[in-house]
Amino acid sequence: MSSIQQFKQADIHPENGLFSSTKTLIETFFYGNNVEVILNLESAYCKAEQAPNTIVTDVPVKYADKLGLPKDAKMLVGNDGKVVGRTSAARVIIGQPGVDQKYYDGLLREALYQATKQQFYQGNVVVGLDEQFMIRSHVLVPEGFELNLYSYLLNFQIETDQWRTRYEDSQPFNENDIYLFANPEWTHPDFPHGLALFDPIHNVAAILGLRYFGELKKGTLTLAWATAHRNQFVACHGGVKQYHLADRKFTMATFGLSGSGKSTITLTKHHGRYHVDVLHDDAFIIHQDTETTIALEPAYFDKVQDYPLTDSRVAYFLTLQNVGVTLDEQGRKVPVLEDIRNGNGRTVKSRYVTKNRVDVITEKLDAIFWIMKDDSLPPVVKIDDPVLAAVFGLTLATKRSTAEHVIGDVDLDTLVIEPYANPFRSYPLGEDYANFRELFQKQATACYILNTGAFNGKNIAPEVTLASVETIIEHPEQFVPFDSMEGMTYLPIDGFVVDFTQGAYLEKVLARMQERLDFILKQDEFNALPQEAAQAMANVIASLQKLI
Numbered sequence: 001m002s003s004i005q006q007f008k009q010a011d012i013h014p015e016n017g018l019f020s021s022t023k024t025l026i027e028t029f030f031y032g033n034n035v036e037v038i039l040n041l042e043s044a045y046c047k048a049e050q051a052p053n054t055i056v057t058d059v060p061v062k063y064a065d066k067l068g069l070p071k072d073a074k075m076l077v078g079n080d081g082k083v084v085g086r087t088s089a090a091r092v093i094i095g096q097p098g099v100d101q102k103y104y105d106g107l108l109r110e111a112l113y114q115a116t117k118q119q120f121y122q123g124n125v126v127v128g129l130d131e132q133f134m135i136r137s138h139v140l141v142p143e144g145f146e147l148n149l150y151s152y153l154l155n156f157q158i159e160t161d162q163w164r165t166r167y168e169d170s171q172p173f174n175e176n177d178i179y180l181f182a183n184p185e186w187t188h189p190d191f192p193h194g195l196a197l198f199d200p201i202h203n204v205a206a207i208l209g210l211r212y213f214g215e216l217k218k219g220t221l222t223l224a225w226a227t228a229h230r231n232q233f234v235a236c237h238g239g240v241k242q243y244h245l246a247d248r249k250f251t252m253a254t255f256g257l258s259g260s261g262k263s264t265i266t267l268t269k270h271h272g273r274y275h276v277d278v279l280h281d282d283a284f285i286i287h288q289d290t291e292t293t294i295a296l297e298p299a300y301f302d303k304v305q306d307y308p309l310t311d312s313r314v315a316y317f318l319t320l321q322n323v324g325v326t327l328d329e330q331g332r333k334v335p336v337l338e339d340i341r342n343g344n345g346r347t348v349k350s351r352y353v354t355k356n357r358v359d360v361i362t363e364k365l366d367a368i369f370w371i372m373k374d375d376s377l378p379p380v381v382k383i384d385d386p387v388l389a390a391v392f393g394l395t396l397a398t399k400r401s402t403a404e405h406v407i408g409d410v411d412l413d414t415l416v417i418e419p420y421a422n423p424f425r426s427y428p429l430g431e432d433y434a435n436f437r438e439l440f441q442k443q444a445t446a447c448y449i450l451n452t453g454a455f456n457g458k459n460i461a462p463e464v465t466l467a468s469v470e471t472i473i474e475h476p477e478q479f480v481p482f483d484s485m486e487g488m489t490y491l492p493i494d495g496f497v498v499d500f501t502q503g504a505y506l507e508k509v510l511a512r513m514q515e516r517l518d519f520i521l522k523q524d525e526f527n528a529l530p531q532e533a534a535q536a537m538a539n540v541i542a543s544l545q546k547l548i
Contacts, residue, residue: 023202041068048150058332078147080211085405119143125156129359134170137178176203200226200426233285237422239266240279256371259401261452291364300349316353343402367446373453376512381449385487386440389447395516429527
């Protein structure tokens with residue numbers, strides 16, 4: 001078995017590193033008399049269908065029988081209230097500087113005691129879809145949030161006889177199972193925006209006062225990614241696809257925040273031009289030695305803003321969150337998509353939406369694409385130096401989207417740096433830098449930056465980005481020098497002229513690179529980075545200053 005759920009009695013003692021006070025608090029609650037275990041998707045569907053806050057549409061679920069659902073299952077809708085995104089400000093990670101574990105344990109003890117007055121439902125899933133990495137996860141949600149439990153069991157791989165056998169045959173790790181306790185009805189005056197408390201070393205979390213389903217999904221991935229990271233895998237918030245060409249295969253990974261174009265690039269079918277296998281569009285891991293990539297979840301948690309109701313892919317929706325419902329011409333209840341109701345409408349979408357879906361790719365990555373919204377960069381830049389390639393991922397410049405519930409008066413159009421597009425990291429940043437640097441250096445993986453925002457005031461359409469990817473696959477020799485910056489070239493594209501003789505443009509590029517250097521230098525001791533990272537960006541700045 002991959003992770004550990006049961007212990008020999010002689011191993012249950014304080015010196016066993018798999019135990020902690022926080023882990024013991026959360027796991028203990030799972031065995032209470034107020035917990036009912038939901039064993040299959042059919043039971044989970046029936047619970048969610050009957051919940052008061054569920055809307056049962058008249059749209060049937062495609063391939064319901066293959067998914068283990070009732071044959072007459074319908075798409076289910078649930079809405080959360082004011083907050084319709086993930087609240088990053090609520091995250092607290094035990095083990096990081098300034099976090100008082102004893103204080104949070106006390107808070108948690110009271111939260112758990114109060115929760116004994118509620119009925120809870122438990123679900124069990126496997127995270128990781130190949131025997132090289134599988135970890136069991138247990139989740140608890142209270143009565144009234146059955147739709148979130150159902151969505152969770154759809155999003156991850158629910159335990160079935162087949163998957164239980166595969167799990168038992170998987171690579172063992174000296175790691176705990178994941179235990180995720182969720183109580184959206186929890187309130188506390190000191191935490192008006194909720195609390196997402198993690199003990200990543202011991203694989204437990206408490207999601208308190210937060211209704212949004214994405215908190216459960218990303219909370220689980222936070223722990224699964226940390227576990228993978230401790231066991232020779234690179235944790236990745238991104239997508240992977242493999243092109244089958246006439247004479248070779250081309251495997252690529254894209255890294256970007258929600259709304260950056262990550263899913264569009266990963267899932268596009270290129271009008272049937274290529275045979276393409278898709279691993280996943282959001283969560284995967286890379287083995288550090290073999291560079292095998294493994295998907296962590298079977299389904300997709302997708303934004304509905306780009307889906308008209310007539311889109312053929314809507315047939316693969318399973319549950320929907322924070323969307324409207326209306327009646328069609330035949331009087332049937334159907335979802336209102338394209339974010340008419342509010343921003344960040346979501347759906348859990350079946351794996352069957354992707355024709356050529358795979359769970360593992362054994363070939364090494366040919367290329368990594370950092371997806372940014374940095375208007376100082378042309379649509380496509382190639383980074384040839386492995387250190388600089390890791391540094392640009394480290395300083396990935398992008399913009400927030402409605403997927404995140406941002407606290408305070410924050411302009412979502414402001415450029416922010418999110419290292420490796422992963423706001424769910426629970427371990428030191430320098431460790432991710434070292435892992436990606438090794439991918440570029442040891443595995444000779446190519447590196448590209450895709451700017452999916454705007455350049456010189458002109459928006460970069462998805463068609464431009466997708467055509468550029470096709471060019472990289474078929475004609476990579478078309479790149480030209482990015483002026484005097486060593487190790488950097490760009491792809492010339494009509495309508496997006498790069499001209500360093502324009503003073504305003506040169507100043508913009510310089511400012512963006514300086515922001516990257518400042519970000520590197522300001523990291524605290526926990527996230528300290530090697531000197532080479534700062535030096536690589538300083539060299540870029542020095543080459544630009546020569547043009548002034």
